[in-house]
Amino acid sequence: MFDLEAILTTIAPEMLLAAAGLLGVTIGAIFGDRFNGISFKLGALVLFAAAVLAGYYWEGGRAFDGLVETTSFANFAKIVSFVAGGVALLMAEGFLRRHRTMRYEYSLLVIFAALGMGIILSATNFMTLYLGVETLSLSSYVLASFHRDSPRSAEAGLKYFVLGALASGLLLYGMSLVYGFTGSTSYEVIASSDASMGLMFGMVLMITGLAFKVSAAPMHVWTPDVYEGSPSPVVAFFATAPKMASMVVFAIVMYTAFPQAMAFDNWQMIIGIIAAASMLIGAIGALPQTNLKRLLGYSSIANMGYALVAVAAGVQFGAGSLLIFMTAYVIASLGLFGGVLSMRREGGMVENIDELSGLIRRQPGLATALTILLVSVSGFPLAFGFLGKLAVLEAGWNAGLMPLIIILVLSSVIAMYYYLRIVKIMWFDEQAEDFESVDAWVTLTVYVTALVSVALLIFINPLSELAASAAASLIS
Amino acid sequence: MDFPILSAVTFLPLAGAILILLIRALTGAQMRPDGSEDDRVLYAGLLFSIATFVVSVVMFLSFDTSGTGYQLVEEVDWFAGVKYKMGVDGMSVLLILLTTLLTPIALIASIGSIKHRLTEYVVSFLILETFMIGVFCALDLVVFYVFFEAGLIPMFIVIGVWGGVDRIYASFKFFLYTLLGSLFMLAAVVYMYLTAGTSDVVVLEQFEFSKSAQIWLWLAFFSSFAVKLPMWPVHTWLPDAHVQAPTAGSVILAAVLLKMGGYGFLRFNLPMFPDASLFFQPFVFVVSVVAIVYASLVAWRQTDMKKLIAYSSVAHMGFVTLGIFSFTEIGVQGAIFQMLSHGLISGALFLIVGVVYDRMHTRDISAYGGLVHRMPVYASFFMLFTMANVGLPGTSGFVGEILTMVGAFQANTWAAAGAALGVIFSAVYMLTLYRRTVFGEITNPELDTIQDVNTKELICLVPLAFGTILLGILPNLIFDITRESSLHALAQMAGG
Numbered sequence: 001m002f003d004l005e006a007i008l009t010t011i012a013p014e015m016l017l018a019a020a021g022l023l024g025v026t027i028g029a030i031f032g033d034r035f036n037g038i039s040f041k042l043g044a045l046v047l048f049a050a051a052v053l054a055g056y057y058w059e060g061g062r063a064f065d066g067l068v069e070t071t072s073f074a075n076f077a078k079i080v081s082f083v084a085g086g087v088a089l090l091m092a093e094g095f096l097r098r099h100r101t102m103r104y105e106y107s108l109l110v111i112f113a114a115l116g117m118g119i120i121l122s123a124t125n126f127m128t129l130y131l132g133v134e135t136l137s138l139s140s141y142v143l144a145s146f147h148r149d150s151p152r153s154a155e156a157g158l159k160y161f162v163l164g165a166l167a168s169g170l171l172l173y174g175m176s177l178v179y180g181f182t183g184s185t186s187y188e189v190i191a192s193s194d195a196s197m198g199l200m201f202g203m204v205l206m207i208t209g210l211a212f213k214v215s216a217a218p219m220h221v222w223t224p225d226v227y228e229g230s231p232s233p234v235v236a237f238f239a240t241a242p243k244m245a246s247m248v249v250f251a252i253v254m255y256t257a258f259p260q261a262m263a264f265d266n267w268q269m270i271i272g273i274i275a276a277a278s279m280l281i282g283a284i285g286a287l288p289q290t291n292l293k294r295l296l297g298y299s300s301i302a303n304m305g306y307a308l309v310a311v312a313a314g315v316q317f318g319a320g321s322l323l324i325f326m327t328a329y330v331i332a333s334l335g336l337f338g339g340v341l342s343m344r345r346e347g348g349m350v351e352n353i354d355e356l357s358g359l360i361r362r363q364p365g366l367a368t369a370l371t372i373l374l375v376s377v378s379g380f381p382l383a384f385g386f387l388g389k390l391a392v393l394e395a396g397w398n399a400g401l402m403p404l405i406i407i408l409v410l411s412s413v414i415a416m417y418y419y420l421r422i423v424k425i426m427w428f429d430e431q432a433e434d435f436e437s438v439d440a441w442v443t444l445t446v447y448v449t450a451l452v453s454v455a456l457l458i459f460i461n462p463l464s465e466l467a468a469s470a471a472a473s474l475i476s
Numbered sequence: 477m478d479f480p481i482l483s484a485v486t487f488l489p490l491a492g493a494i495l496i497l498l499i500r501a502l503t504g505a506q507m508r509p510d511g512s513e514d515d516r517v518l519y520a521g522l523l524f525s526i527a528t529f530v531v532s533v534v535m536f537l538s539f540d541t542s543g544t545g546y547q548l549v550e551e552v553d554w555f556a557g558v559k560y561k562m563g564v565d566g567m568s569v570l571l572i573l574l575t576t577l578l579t580p581i582a583l584i585a586s587i588g589s590i591k592h593r594l595t596e597y598v599v600s601f602l603i604l605e606t607f608m609i610g611v612f613c614a615l616d617l618v619v620f621y622v623f624f625e626a627g628l629i630p631m632f633i634v635i636g637v638w639g640g641v642d643r644i645y646a647s648f649k650f651f652l653y654t655l656l657g658s659l660f661m662l663a664a665v666v667y668m669y670l671t672a673g674t675s676d677v678v679v680l681e682q683f684e685f686s687k688s689a690q691i692w693l694w695l696a697f698f699s700s701f702a703v704k705l706p707m708w709p710v711h712t713w714l715p716d717a718h719v720q721a722p723t724a725g726s727v728i729l730a731a732v733l734l735k736m737g738g739y740g741f742l743r744f745n746l747p748m749f750p751d752a753s754l755f756f757q758p759f760v761f762v763v764s765v766v767a768i769v770y771a772s773l774v775a776w777r778q779t780d781m782k783k784l785i786a787y788s789s790v791a792h793m794g795f796v797t798l799g800i801f802s803f804t805e806i807g808v809q810g811a812i813f814q815m816l817s818h819g820l821i822s823g824a825l826f827l828i829v830g831v832v833y834d835r836m837h838t839r840d841i842s843a844y845g846g847l848v849h850r851m852p853v854y855a856s857f858f859m860l861f862t863m864a865n866v867g868l869p870g871t872s873g874f875v876g877e878i879l880t881m882v883g884a885f886q887a888n889t890w891a892a893a894g895a896a897l898g899v900i901f902s903a904v905y906m907l908t909l910y911r912r913t914v915f916g917e918i919t920n921p922e923l924d925t926i927q928d929v930n931t932k933e934l935i936c937l938v939p940l941a942f943g944t945i946l947l948g949i950l951p952n953l954i955f956d957i958t959r960e961s962s963l964h965a966l967a968q969m970a971g972g
Contacts, residue, residue, distance in 0.1 A: 360596065365501065375629065380655075381622040382629065387555070390618070393666045409659040416655055420632070420648065427596075428636045428644060457622075459553040468556070 004044035008072045009061030009452075013050035013078060014118040020046040021111040028104045033471035035104045040093040043107030043340035047086035049116055054078040054118075060473070066186060067125045072473035074121040076323050076466065077248035081121075084330050085114045087445055091341055092233030094439030095349075099231070101147055109146075110237060113139035117245035121252070126175040126185035129253070133171065133213070135162050136242060144230040145235065156229025163212065163222045171209025176363045177202030187257040195262040203258055205210060205269055210253065213246040216308055220301045224285070230389030232349060236337030239300050240330045247307050251322055253473060255315040264314065268399075271312040276407045278305030283414040292340055292353050295418060296333070296399040299377060302415055303329050306379075309408060313399035319392035319471035324464060328456070332377040335449030339370045341442045344435055353422060358431030366443070367426045376453040378419040379412060384456040387464075478816070480550045481535045482562040483574065486609045488531060489579070492524030493602035500595045514594075518587060523596030525580040525605060532576040532609075539569050541957045544964070545676065546615060558675050567742065567812050567961035570954065571735055572629040574819045575612070578604045578731045581936045582724035589834050590638055590722065597638060601724070604630040608732050613738065617665045617675040624700075624736065625658055631725070631733065633956040639720040639760075645722035646713075653713040655702035664696035668748075681968065682749040688732055694752035697744050705737030707797060708767035711790045718786035719839070723830030726782065730789050731823035735815045736794045742808065742965045746800070750968040753801065757887070760801040765894035767794035772901030776908065781829045781839045784909055785822060788865060791898055792818050798895055801881030803969050807883015808962035813954055814876030815866075817947055821873055824861045824940040828854075831933050832913075834928050841909065846918035849929040855914045857937050862910045864944045866903045872947035873941075 024043070028035050060070030063473075089110050096102040104111060116136025123129035145157020175185065181198035183189045193199070212219040227235050254267055282302025289295040305328070310322040343350050359367040375382050379389030389412070396405045456463060496517060499748075538545055546563035564572065583601060588599055607630070609749045610623030628651050638649035667869050671674045672683045685693060702915035703710045714734075718726050755945045775787035792814065799811030830855060832847070835840055848855040864871035877899060917925060928935070947954060 361593070364596075380629075381625040386622070390662070390666065393663060393668065397663070397666050397670055405663055409656075409663060412659055413652060417648070418653060420651060423632075424636060424644060424648075427633055428647075433525045456556075459552065464555040 003063065006061050006063045007169040009057045010063040010068050011122055013053040013082065014115055014122070016050050016053060017046065017111055017115040021108055021115060023254075024104065024108045024111065026306045028108070033103075036102050036360075039104035039107045040102075043111055044086040044089045044109060047082045047089065050114065050118070051079045051082035051086070054082065065148060066188065067128050068119075069124040070407060072470040073319060073323070074248070074252065076470040077116055077121050077244055077326075080327050080330055081117050081241040081245045082114055084108055084244065084334055085117075085237060087334055088233060088237035088240060088337075088438065090441040091236055091338060091445055094438050094442065095231065095233045095341055099147065101231075106143070106146060109139045109143050113143070113237075113242065115267050116243060118250045121245055123249070124187045124256070126179065126324070129173065129249070130172060133168065137168060137213075140164070140238065140242065140297060141212045143234045144226055146234060146305070147231050150231075151213040152229040153231060155187055156226045159222055159229075160226045162369070167209045167212030167219065169209075169263055170205050170212075174205030174207075174209060187253070190257045191259050193260075195258075195281050196433050197259040199263065200266055200418055203263060203267060204270065206253065207267060207274075209304035210246070210250045213305050214243060214250055214307075215301055216274050216304045217281040217301060220278065220281060222300055224289075224294045224297040224385070227293045227300075228291055228351075232293065232337065232340050232351075235296075236334065236341065239296065239333045239427065243300065243304070243333075244326050244330050247304065247311070247326055248322065250308075251315075251319065252310045252474070254311060255319065259315070261351060268312050268314065271308055272401060272404055275305045275308035275312055278302065278308060279411040283411040286415065286418045289418070290353055291351050292343070292356075292422075295353065295422075296336060296340070299331075299415065299418075302411060303377070305411070306389065306392050306408060309401065309404050310395045312404065313395035315471075315475055317398035318395040319474050320464075320467045323387035323467040323470060324391040326383045327463070327467075328376065328453070331449050331452055331456075332373045332383070335369065335373040335446050335453070336377065338449065339366070339373070342366060342435060342438050342446065344385055344438055345433060346436075353425055354429075355432060356422065356426050357429040359426040362434050366446060369446045370426065371423055372421055372450040372453055374419045376417050380416065382457070383453040384460070385453065387457060387460055409441075478548075479563075481531070481538065481796065482548050482550055482564065485528060485532045485535055485576070486562070486606055486613055488528045489524055489602040489609075490605075490606040492521065492527075493599040493606075496520055496595065496599055496602070498526075513880075515587060517595050517598055519582060519588075521602055522580055522583045524602060525576070525583055527621070528605065528609075529576040529580060529594050531570055535564075536569055536573060536878065539564065541566065542818065544960050549552045549615070554616075557673070558618045558669070559616050561617040561621055561676060561680075562613040562619075564613060565961040565964065566957040566959070567739070570812075570816055570957060571612045571732075571739060572609055574735070574816055575605065575608045577726060577939065578819065578823050581823070581827075581939065582727045584723070584932060585727065585830060585936050586724045589830070590724075593637060594778040596633070600630040600633050603726070604634070604728065608728075608736075611701065611736050615676060615677045617668065617680070617744075620677070621658070621662055621665055624740075625655070627733065628654055630688045631729065634725040635717060635721045638722040638725070641720075643720045646716040649713045650717040654700075654703055657700040657710070660696040661700035664693045668693065677743070683748075685749065686876075687751050690752035691755065694745055694749040694756060697740065697749075698756070701737040701740035701745070704740070705734055705793045705797065706790060707737075707763055707793065708733055708770055708790065711767070711771070714790060715786040718789075718826075719780060719782045723826060726826040726830075727823045730826055731819040734789060734793060735819060738793070738800065738811060738815050741797070741800050742812070742961070743818050746803075746965045747968045753969065754803070757801050757803070760797055761884070761888055763889040764794040764798040764801070765891055765898075767791065767899030768895050769799075769806045769901065772898050772905060776901065776905040778905075779841055781841055781909065782826065783839075784841075784905060785825045788825075788902065788905065789822050791902060792822070792865075794898065795877055795880045795895060798884045798891060802880070802883035802887040803966060804883040805959075805962055805966060807887070808880055808965055809955055809958060810881075810883055812878055812880025812958045812962065813872070813947070813951060814880055816954060817872035817944070820940050820943045820947070821864045821871075822858075822943070824937060825865060826941070827933070827936050828861060831929060832926075836922065841912050843880070843920055844913040844923065845916045846923065847914045847926070849918060850923060850926045853934075854929045857929070857941060858910060858914055860941055860944065862906045864948070866906050867899055870945070870948045872944050872951070874948060875951040878890070891912050
C-alpha cells in the first residue's frame with residue numbers, strides 16, 4: 001500500500017529534486033530572464049539540501065514494491081554526487097555570466113541530471129535504472145551543447161548524444177536479453193536465476209553500456225572530445241557528480257544483479273580487462289596532450305580504470321574501497337576544474353597547459369593548491385588521493401588480481417609523468433602574463449578542495465568507517 | 477602521555493614552513509633594489525632548522541642509549557588498523573641527528589648563492605626536512621611510505637627550480653626512477669597489511685611470512701631501496717641529479733636521502749624477510765662489488781667535480797650494502813657507521829665543490845689547478861675530506877670501510893677482496909681530483925683573484941670536519957649507540 005514513511009526513507013532527496021526542478025520550470029516560465037540571477041544559488045541550495053536528506057535517511061529503505069531500494073552504499077554516493085553537483089553549479093555562474101549564457105535552464109538541467117543520478121542509485125529494477133539513466137543522459141547532452149553559439153560546444157553535444165544514444169541502446173538491448181532469459185527485470189529475481197548463456201550475452205551488453213557512462217576503455221573515445229568542447233563548468237560537472245553516481249551504479253548492478261558464481265567469474269574478467277585498458281589508455285593517451293581539459297579527460301579515464309579494479313574485486317573487498325577512491329577523485333577533480341576555470345586572460349578562457357607557465361610567481365596560492373590537487377589525483381602520498389589508491393590496491397590484493405596490480409603500478413608511474421609536467425610548468429617555467437581574476441566561488445573551490453584533500457589524508461578515519469558501513473549495507 | 481618529542485622534531489620544520497608562507501602571503505615578497513629577494517626569509521628558515529636541531533638534541537638526550545627496542549614511542553589511530561606510530565632506536569636517532577645537523581648547514585651554504593625565489597627555496601627545504609625525519613621515525617609501514625615518497629616532491633622542486641642547465645631532465649629522472657621502485661614497495665606493503673592484519677613494524681618483525689612470499693616482498697622492498705641508495709645498475713639518476721642540483725640540494729641528497737635506502741634494508745628487509753635476505757645474499761654481494769669497482773672506475777674518468785663525487789657515493793654505498801648483507805654484527809655496525817660517516821664526508825665534499833663553483837661558475841676539473849696558492853685554508857679542508865673519503869685511518873671513512881670489509885670477509889672472501897680493490901681505486905680518483913684542482917701552477921688566469929673560504933663557508937665546513945675526525949678517533953661513541961639496533965636487525969637472521 002501507500003506507505004509514506006517507506007517512500008520518504010527511500011527517495012526523499014529525489015522527491016525534493018523533482019519538485020524543485022518542476023517548480024523551477026514554472027517559475028522560469030513566469031519570470032523568464034529575471035529568474036536567471038538567483039537560479040544558480042537556489043539550485044546549489046537544493047542540491048545541498050538533497051545531500052542532507054540523503055544523509056538524514058542514511059539507512060535508506062525500500063518502496064514501490066521493490067522498484068526502488070536505497071542502501072547506505074547508494075546514499076554515500078548520492079551525498080558525494082549532489083554536493084559535487086552543487087559546487088559545480090556555483091562555479092558555473094560567473095563563467096556563464098561572462099559568456100552571456102547565464103540562463104536558469106542551466107541550473108534546472110543540473111538538478112534534473114542529479115535527479116537521474118539519484119534514481120539510478122536507488123534502482124533495483126532495470127525499468128527504474130533505465131529511466132534514471134535517460135534522465136541523466138538527456139540532461140547531460142543539453143548541458144554539453146549549452147554554448148549554443150559555439151560550434152565546439154554544439155559538436156561536443158552532438159558527439160555525446162550520438163554515442164550516448166548508441167550506448168543507451170546497447171544497455172537497453174542487454175536488459176531485454178536478460179529479461180528474456182530470466183523473465184524479470186528485478187535485480188533480485190535475476191540474481192537468483194540460473195546463469196545461462198543468454199544471460200551472459202545480456203550482461204556483456206549491459207557492461208558495454210555502463211562502461212560508456214563511466215568513460216571506461218574501449219568506450220572512452222567520446223571523453224576527450226566532449227571534455228574539450230563543452231563549456232568548462234559543464235565539464236567540471238561531468239567529471240565529478242555523474243562519474244561518481246555511474247561508477248557506483250555500475251558496481252551495484254554487477255554486485256546485486258549478477259552475483260551468480262558463473263556470472264561473477266565472467267564479469268570479473270571482463271571488467272578486469274576494461275580496467276586494464278582504461279588505466280593504460282588513460283595514462284598513455286594523456287602524454288601528448290597540450291590542452292588541459294583533454295588531459296584531464298584522459299586522466300579521468302585512467303582514474304575510472306583504477307576504480308574498476310575495485311569493482312572487479314567483488315562486493316566483499318571492493319565496495320568500500322570504491323567509495324573512498326571515488327570520493328578522493330571527485331574532490332580533486334572539482335578543484336582541478338576550478339583551476340581550469342581560473343585560467344582567464346584578456347577576456348577569454350585559455351585551456352593550453354603552457355598558459356599555466358610560472359604560475360607560482362604570479363599566484364603562489366593558486367599554484368600551490370593546484371599542485372596539491374594534482375598530487376591527490378595522481379595518488380601520490382601527501383594527499384587524500386593516496387588513500388584512495390591504497391584502498392584500490394588493497395581490494396585488488398584481496399581479490400588476487402595480480403595482473404591488474406602490476407598494470408596499476410605501471411600506469412601510475414606513466415600518469416605521474418604528465419601530472420609532474422603540469423607541476424613543472426607551474427613551478428619551473430618562465431612567468432607568463434597574469435590571469436584575470438575570476439569569481440570568488442571558483443577560487444574558493446580550488447582552495448577548499450586542496451585543503452580538504454590534505455585534511456582527509458590525516459583525518460580519514462570517520463570517512464573510512466562510514467564507507468565500510470556503507471559497503472556492509474550492500475553485502476547483507 | 478609524555479611530550480611527543482618525535483612528532484615535535486618531525487613537524488617543527490613544517491610548522492616553520494607554514495609560518496613563513498603565511499608571513500609571505502601577508503607581506504608579499506621583499507625585494508632588494510637589484511631584483512633579488514631579500515634574504516631575511518633564509519635566516520628565518522635557518523632559525524627553524526636550528527631550533528629543530530636543538531629539539532633533536534633534546535630528543536637524543538632523552539634517548540636511553542643502553543635500552544633495547546624502540547623508544548619514545550608515540551601511537552595514534554589513523555584509519556582501519558593503521559596507526560600513526562613513531563619510535564626510534566639507536567640507528568634512527570643518529571640518522572635524525574645527521575638530518576637536523578645538515579639541513580641548517582645546507583641553508584647556510586645557500587646564503588648569497590641562491591638569489592631568486594628564496595621563499596619557495598626555504599620552504600622546500602623545511603618541508604623536505606620534515607619528511608626526512610619522518611622516514612627515520614616511522615614505525616608503521618604506511619606512515620613510513622608516506623614520508624618516504626613525500627620527500628620526492630620538495631626535492632623535485634629544488635632540483636627543477638634552482639638547478640643547472642639540464643635541471644628539468646634531472647628532476648624528472650630522479651622522480652620517476654624513485655617512484656617506480658616505491659610503487660612496488662607500496663603493493664608489498666598492502667599485501668603485508670592484509671596478510672598480517674597490521675602494518676605495525678614491531679609486529680611485522682615477529683610475523684613469519686612464507687618463504688615464497690618473502691622472496692617477492694623482499695624484491696619489492698629491494699627495488700625501492702636499491703634505487704634510493706642507489707645500487708648499480710639503477711644508480712644512473714644520481715649523477716644527473718647531483719650535477720644539476722644546487723649545492724645545498726646535493727648536500728642533502730648525498731648526506732641524507734641516500735641513507736634512506738640503507739636504513740630501509742636494516743629496518744625492513746633483514747628483520748622481516750630473513751629467509752629471502754639469506755637467499756639473495758650472493759646476489760647483493762655481486763651487485764655491491766660491481767658497484768664499488770665500476771663506480772670507482774667511472775669516477776676516475778670524470779671531468780666534472782660533482783659527477784666524480786656522485787660516483788664515489790655510489791661506490792661508498794656499495795660498502796653499506798656489503799656490510800648489511802654480511803649478516804655479521806661487525807658488518808652491520810660498520811654499515812651504519814659508514815652511512816653516518818658518508819653523510820658527513822660527502823656532504824662536506826659537495827660543499828667544497830660549491831665553494832669554488834660559487835666563485836668560478838664551473839665544475840670542470842680542468843678549469844682549476846693551483847688553488848693551494850690562493851686558498852690555503854680551502855686546500856686544507858679539501859685535503860681532510862679527500863683523505864676521509866679515501867678512508868685514511870684517523871678519519872671516519874676508515875672505520876666504516878674496514879668494518880664492512882671485515883664483515884664481508886667473514887661471509888665471503890671474494891666479496892671482501894673485490895671491495896678492497898675499490899678502496900685502492902678510491903685513493904686513485906680522489907687524489908687525482910685533489911692534485912689536479914689544488915696542486916700545480918695556476919694555469920687559468922681567472923683563478924688569480926680567487927678568494928679563500930669566508931666565514932659563512934667555514935661555519936658550514938668546521939662542524940663536518942670536527943665530526944669526521946671525532947668519529948674517526950672515537951668510533952665507539954657510535955657503536956655503543958647502534959649496537960642494539962644492529963643486533964636487533966640480525967635477531968631474526970640468527971633464529972632462521
